[in-house]
Amino acid sequence: MPSWGNILKRIEAGETEKAPPHVTALNLYAGKLTVLEPGRIRYDWPVDPAYMNPVAVFGGYLATLADQTCSFALMTMLKDDQNFTTVDLQTHFFRPVTKGVLACEGHVLNVSKTQAYVEAIFTNGDGKLALKARAVERIITA
Numbered sequence: 001m002p003s004w005g006n007i008l009k010r011i012e013a014g015e016t017e018k019a020p021p022h023v024t025a026l027n028l029y030a031g032k033l034t035v036l037e038p039g040r041i042r043y044d045w046p047v048d049p050a051y052m053n054p055v056a057v058f059g060g061y062l063a064t065l066a067d068q069t070c071s072f073a074l075m076t077m078l079k080d081d082q083n084f085t086t087v088d089l090q091t092h093f094f095r096p097v098t099k100g101v102l103a104c105e106g107h108v109l110n111v112s113k114t115q116a117y118v119e120a121i122f123t124n125g126d127g128k129l130a131l132k133a134r135a136v137e138r139i140i141t142a
Helices: 004-012 021-025 059-075
Strands: 032-037 040-046 082-093 101-111 115-123 129-141
Touching: 004 032, 004 059, 040 059, 059 082, 059 101, 059 115, 059 129
Parallel strands: none
Antiparallel strands: 032 040, 040 101, 082 129, 101 115, 115 129
């Protein structure tokens, strides 16, 4: 099993040559990890016009980015013999994402032996809330 800490350090350094195909296809590592602490991350994502419907970033892409943000936060808490999968993801959209840099913050609120509860909050360049998500992650022994 790969080291979660090493994976996050490679992402933070921009070394994503071994990223899974879905991560590469959706360009999920296009931003930069700017905070990496136990139970908390911040990922700054420059809004990419390629993911916009005519007026704003497609909500499905933002939900995927929220899932990834929650995953990054949980990775800071896992042991190397643990894996995880998202079993529930809820997203709430507050305003359209149209330009600038989206600050995506993930916070682990609770971890038990079998699951974790993680939240993501996205703010736009003006510091206004754009999206809030919560994920329940099933923790699996690798």
